[in-house]
Amino acid sequence: MPAAIPTEEEASPLPDLPPPTPAPVVVRSPRAPWSSAVIGFLRVMRANPLTLAGFVLVVIICVSAIVVAAVPPLTQLLLGHALAATPYDPNMPTAALHQGPSFAHWFGTDELGRDMFSLVLAALPLDLAIGLSVTGFALIVGSGLGLVAGFWDKPRTLGGAVSTVIMRVTDVFLAFPSLVLALAVAATLGRSIFTTVLAVMVTWWPYYVRLTRGEVLAVKNLPYVTAARASGVSEVRILFRHVLRNILEPLTIYYTLDVGTVLVTFSTLSFVGVTGSITTPEWGQQVEFYQGLLPFYPWTVLAPGLAIFVTCLAFSLLGDGLRDILDPRSRRALIQAAQPSTLPAEVPAVAARGGGGAGA
Amino acid sequence: MIGARRDDGVTLEPPSANEPLLKVEDLSIEYRVGAGTFQAVRDVSFELYPGRVLGIVGETGCGKSTLAHAIPRLLPEPPAKIRSGKIIYQGVDLAQVPKWKIPRVRGTGVGMVFQEPINSLNPSFRIYSQVVESIRVRRMRDAGKMPSFQPGPQAFDYSRRPQLSTAEAMAHPLTPVLPSGIRDRGPPPIPKQLREEVLEALRLVRINDPETILGLYPHELSGGMRQRVMIAMALSQRPTLLIADEPTSALDVTIQAQVLSLMKELMEEVKTSILFISHDLGVIAEMADEVGVMYAGHLVELGPVDEVFGHPGHPYTRALLDSVPTRYKDDGPLPSLGGNVPNLSRLPPGCPFHTRCPIAEAPCSVSPGPLLEILPGRPPGIQHRAACLYPERVEARP
Numbered sequence: 031m032p033a034a035i036p037t038e039e040e041a042s043p044l045p046d047l048p049p050p051t052p053a054p055v056v057v058r059s060p061r062a063p064w065s066s067a068v069i070g071f072l073r074v075m076r077a078n079p080l081t082l083a084g085f086v087l088v089v090i091i092c093v094s095a096i097v098v099a100a101v102p103p104l105t106q107l108l109l110g111h112a113l114a115a116t117p118y119d120p121n122m123p124t125a126a127l128h129q130g131p132s133f134a135h136w137f138g139t140d141e142l143g144r145d146m147f148s149l150v151l152a153a154l155p156l157d158l159a160i161g162l163s164v165t166g167f168a169l170i171v172g173s174g175l176g177l178v179a180g181f182w183d184k185p186r187t188l189g190g191a192v193s194t195v196i197m198r199v200t201d202v203f204l205a206f207p208s209l210v211l212a213l214a215v216a217a218t219l220g221r222s223i224f225t226t227v228l229a230v231m232v233t234w235w236p237y238y239v240r241l242t243r244g245e246v247l248a249v250k251n252l253p254y255v256t257a258a259r260a261s262g263v264s265e266v267r268i269l270f271r272h273v274l275r276n277i278l279e280p281l282t283i284y285y286t287l288d289v290g291t292v293l294v295t296f297s298t299l300s301f302v303g304v305t306g307s308i309t310t311p312e313w314g315q316q317v318e319f320y321q322g323l324l325p326f327y328p329w330t331v332l333a334p335g336l337a338i339f340v341t342c343l344a345f346s347l348l349g350d351g352l353r354d355i356l357d358p359r360s361r362r363a364l365i366q367a368a369q370p371s372t373l374p375a376e377v378p379a380v381a382a383r384g385g386g387g388a389g390a
Numbered sequence: 391m392i393g394a395r396r397d398d399g400v401t402l403e404p405p406s407a408n409e410p411l412l413k414v415e416d417l418s419i420e421y422r423v424g425a426g427t428f429q430a431v432r433d434v435s436f437e438l439y440p441g442r443v444l445g446i447v448g449e450t451g452c453g454k455s456t457l458a459h460a461i462p463r464l465l466p467e468p469p470a471k472i473r474s475g476k477i478i479y480q481g482v483d484l485a486q487v488p489k490w491k492i493p494r495v496r497g498t499g500v501g502m503v504f505q506e507p508i509n510s511l512n513p514s515f516r517i518y519s520q521v522v523e524s525i526r527v528r529r530m531r532d533a534g535k536m537p538s539f540q541p542g543p544q545a546f547d548y549s550r551r552p553q554l555s556t557a558e559a560m561a562h563p564l565t566p567v568l569p570s571g572i573r574d575r576g577p578p579p580i581p582k583q584l585r586e587e588v589l590e591a592l593r594l595v596r597i598n599d600p601e602t603i604l605g606l607y608p609h610e611l612s613g614g615m616r617q618r619v620m621i622a623m624a625l626s627q628r629p630t631l632l633i634a635d636e637p638t639s640a641l642d643v644t645i646q647a648q649v650l651s652l653m654k655e656l657m658e659e660v661k662t663s664i665l666f667i668s669h670d671l672g673v674i675a676e677m678a679d680e681v682g683v684m685y686a687g688h689l690v691e692l693g694p695v696d697e698v699f700g701h702p703g704h705p706y707t708r709a710l711l712d713s714v715p716t717r718y719k720d721d722g723p724l725p726s727l728g729g730n731v732p733n734l735s736r737l738p739p740g741c742p743f744h745t746r747c748p749i750a751e752a753p754c755s756v757s758p759g760p761l762l763e764i765l766p767g768r769p770p771g772i773q774h775r776a777a778c779l780y781p782e783r784v785e786a787r788p
Contacts (some may be wrong), residue, residue: 184468187492251466253509257620260464260504261525261627262497271523 074355081351087344091158099155099331128327137333140320153311153334158341159288160227161298162218167231169285172238175200179239179271180246196239209295216299219307226299230292241284245277279356286349290342297338313338410437410478410770411663412461412631417475417485419453419460422468424595428734430456432471432687437770438631443657443664445695446677447671453687455505458635458667461737462500463492485644493695497527501629501662505636507616511608517619519568519587519606522580524623567760592619594659595652614645621653624743625660632657633665638673650677671714673697686732686742692761693774703776707744708784741777749783 075082098105119166129139137146179196182189201210216229249255255272263271297314299305308315316334417619419431431453459465461477463484477484479500484492496502504510505627507591510518522560561755580588585604592600595618608616608700624632634653638646650673668674674681674695683691683706702708714726729746732738738745744754761775768774778784 139461235413253506255505256464256513257504257510258501258504258512258523259493260462261524261623262495262531263523264493272512276512 036303067252069353074351078351078354079355081349084344084347084349088348091154091341091344094151095155095361098151100288105151115216127292128330130327131329136327139328141323141327146330148309149316150333150337153313153316154337156223156310157293157296157337159342160223160230161293161345164227164230164234164292165285165288165298168234168238168288169281172235173242173281174241175235176242179270181250181265181273183243183247184356197243199238200239203233204240206233208233208300212295212299213302213304216304221304223241223282223300223305223310223312226296226305229304230299234292238266238281238284243279245280246273249273249276250341256268276312279353282351282356283352289345293298293338293341394575400503409438409439409481411480412438412665413478414457414461414475415476415478416675417457417460417477418473419456419465419470420473421470425733429737430685431460432737433475434684434687434757435691436682437666437690440630440663441657441661442679443666443677445666445668445674446684447668447674447681448684449710449731453521454667454669454684455635458633458665461631461633461665462496462502463489464496464502466761468504468664475787497524497627497629498531499630500678501624501627503617503620503624503632504633506640507613508608508622510620512614515607515665516604517592517606517611518580518585518610520608521591521623521626522584523590523658524626525584525587527779528627529657540627547746548738551600587626589734591622594625594656595622597622601747613641614649617641617645617649618652620651621656625656625662628660629662631665632662633667635667636669637666639668639670646673647676653677671699671710683710686737688742688777689761690743690778691776693764693776694772697774702746702784703774703781704743704778705747705749707776709748741779744759747782751780753779 040186075085086240092172127139128141129135129143133137135147136144137150140149175196179193184190211231212226212233215232216226219225219228224378235321250273255268258268258272259265293313296313297317300312300314303318305312305315308319313334314358317331317338320330322332405590414437414698415435417495418429418435421428421430434457436444436451438709442747446457448454452487460470460472461479461484465472472485477483479495482495484495485494511517578617588604589600589659592603597603597615597618603615604613605617609617611619617640621637637653638649641649653664656662664677666674666677668677675733678695680687680693681691681695683698683704685706691702691707693703698707699711702711709727715724727746732745733740737756739751739757741747741750741758744750758777761777762781764774764776765779776784
């Protein structure tokens with residue numbers, strides 16, 4: 031403390047000081063502003079082989095889904111026949127039926143001689159779209175409600191009343207096991223894929239409300255939010271820029287992990303039979319359709335089951351690694367870990383990592 | 391309507407030398423937590439004249455931060471509640487302004503610098519983005535796209551005597567040292583004119599290489615740098631009143647001295663006045679023109695800093711000064727007061743200090759002493775007032 035009070039000696043006129051040194055000229059390479067983010071992303075990927083595996087799988091799955099759905103001629107060219115329509119020949123030799131996996135038929139054939147790989151591939155766009163759209167709907171609706179419920183939750187105000195209503199309705203939905211509720215809704219609406227998707231959507235958003243509200247409550251009283259408020263920033267802008275940006279990380283991770291969960295739930299529902307007939311290829315239905323063949327021709331069941339498993343695994347691995355990529359602090363720590371330099375690693379950056387991914 | 395200045399009927403009075411910029415009258419703030427009520431601030435009155443620094447000093451829990459947050463109405467209500475009193479800022483009583491209009495006075499009117507710069511910067515955005523946010527508020531208000539109280543013309547002369555220590559700080563500006571592993575992220579994606587304004591704001595706080603700082607995240611800066619960025623953000627809005635809530639408490643002593651001299655210097659450039667909250671008597675002595683001493687939610691003494699520290703008029707101020715170690719002599723352990731700070735939910739009747747006061751008499755436990763002038767007849771602004779019935783019995787410092 032005494033150092034803060036200048037004494038008589040210190041207050042005496044100073045000797046001539048050297049002129050201030052000019053700022054060093056930094057030569058910048060012309061790079062797009064996002065290039066550093068891409069470089070960081072690639073480095074993190076290199077440091078985390080599992081995340082890299084998940085990322086590569088997700089990319090492969092998404093690209094194949096797009097190709098299968100959008101470019102039928104290309105699929106036909108690659109497979110040698112139209113997708114899911116292996117020409118049925120009544121005079122087909124018996125040897126062509128229920129073949130085991132081979133180079134010609136990667137996943138084998140079923141009891142009609144249809145190529146299992148083509149059938150699984152034909153179901154890919156639909157199943158991926160279901161996984162992404164149900165979670166997407168839940169993310170938008172659930173997180174939107176969660177943001178409102180968490181940010182304006184002061185008791186005895188309009189916002190507080192709205193918040194209470196949102197949370198009680200959420201509680202009602204969460205009181206039922208989501209699979210049972212979805213089954214009930216889907217069975218009520220009628221047997222089709224569309225109604226089943228609708229049923230899963232209806233039961234899926236409450237988890238996002240809970241998650242988002244909790245994260246908002248944790249962030250909204252942090253000093254930087256108060257600082258933004260003190261500088262005159264409007265409440266809506268604070269909500270989106272300061273609060274939403276800082277909870278985006280757990281939300282993205284949860285969303286990514288959830289795609290697989292939705293897929294499993296939907297497959298369960300269609301395995302039970304609420305999606306109706308087998309005319310549209312879908313993995314859960316395929317498992318159900320071939321289950322009788324399991325003791326004799328196990329590949330017919332394993333092929334769609336494996337597709338569900340791999341898709342879930344890919345999104346789970348990616349979601350797990352996303353936390354390290356989204357948090358700038360842990361991103362730096364990872365980059366440093368991947369690139370051992372002569373300088374000692376930043377201790378605070380590594381220490382900050384534990385607190386960074388809160389709530390994930 | 392778009393493009394026209396939104397006028398909400400509230401016009402601020404321009405600062406003048408004779409009118410206080412901020413006048414707090416009998417302000418009482420309480421926290422209602424469960425069944426208990428805590429009197430965090432009680433009957434506090436003071437004035438801050440333009441171009442000056444008013445320091446508020448006191449120990450932890452005495453209500454000084456509550457007071458600071460109450461002025462731009464940043465306290466969470468509930469649990470906090472302004473029970474009575476006025477906060478008159480340029481002729482407008484902020485305690486009476488409806489809550490939804492209050493954001494209009496924040497930032498460009500009443501700016502704030504907080505205690506912990508690491509927590510007060512958003513960890514997800516780079517520095518340029520955060521400074522742009524502050525500048526954006528001022529620009530939009532200037533352009534009339536965002537409602538604000540109309541500020542009066544800045545007629546007041548804010549010039550001060552330049553400080554020698556400031557010259558020293560300017561001659562040796564901080565050069566940022568990039569931690570290992572940080573790459574130059576390239577220029578930020580903002581318009582050139584805005585970028586110039588951000589750079590200017592950062593240069594104002596004597597950051598040597600603002601171009602590099604722009605692209606960094608808050609956690610990549612040192613503590614002193616972060617606080618400079620915070621000050622740059624607050625000052626980029628050109629506030630008429632800057633409230634600094636312990637801005638140097640998280641910094642070490644050398645950085646503290648740099649930041650303090652910087653703030654004093656910038657007051658003149660930005661034409662602002664400062665309400666400076668601190669628990670550090672040395673910081674207040676260096677920084678403030680006037681000082682208010684708080685104890686258990688009460689303002690017990692208020693006056694020019696030399697007088698208050700030289701001839702304290704309240705026994706608590708005296709005890710506070712006695713607890714500061716001096717480097718000139720060693721005469722045993724530092725004196726300390728017996729007893730504890732009274733519970734804010736059950737304050738004793740009378741003077742809040744009388745249970746621990748060495749010179750207390752019977753009348754002290756009956757009614758709290760009002761803030762009385764020790765030497766009456768002085769013009770406002772340099773009065774020395776103490777809430778003690780027997781100020782003449784408080785010894786002057788040796």
